[in-house]
Amino acid sequence: MDLAPLRSQAVAFGRSSRRRQRARAQQAGALRNDVGPIDLAFFMMANSRVAEAEPEQWRRHFTLMLDALRAAPRGGPAAR
Template structure:
């Protein structure tokens, strides 16, 4: 009987954790990282005590939820890095990152630092910096990106476009694509490969 009870408890614990992760994933994707843990526990159908047994801090939950998003983002980054045309690679990264923000507000909030002192937030910001450094260097090397534009500049533009993602999500979900085009056109070197000579 003790063994049966122990197995049942383990199954219940696994189910509770899965329910918490599912509820948190939905909540963070739809409402951002500021969602209260009590709300997540309620949506998962468990008590707050159960929540803390699985995730001692909210940041532990954030890291568990955002891990698959970071993995997907890493795959997008690898594809951008593999592009022979450095400008196309940079463009792919910017547009793919914004598309991910549309689906996963946790990434959007993570880049914006919506939750302070969070390892999950730091992971988002570090990934953005690391990915952009190589992409921007390659684009400069091919003469495709304006020489006065740094990786930090592109990162700030992505975060600014993320705000547009938020503001237009309900009334025009695709508006961010047009605005991303405006920004990318402004970043491209006037005389770079495939670019127009803006001085003419």
């Protein structure tokens, strides 16, 4: 059984879904307008490396990343 067509459909659906979610967040003013798919991919890769290197720091790093993506950052200290 060739699963390649099914995989292609799943990948396309995932991209489309992420694109719609990003657009909704930007339209709502929750996500910076200049954030694109590659930014989100790099943030996820970076956070996975923090979790590997410093397991206790991933929450703080993730909070900092989310704040950087916000259209209007909340400010204040990141969670520890």
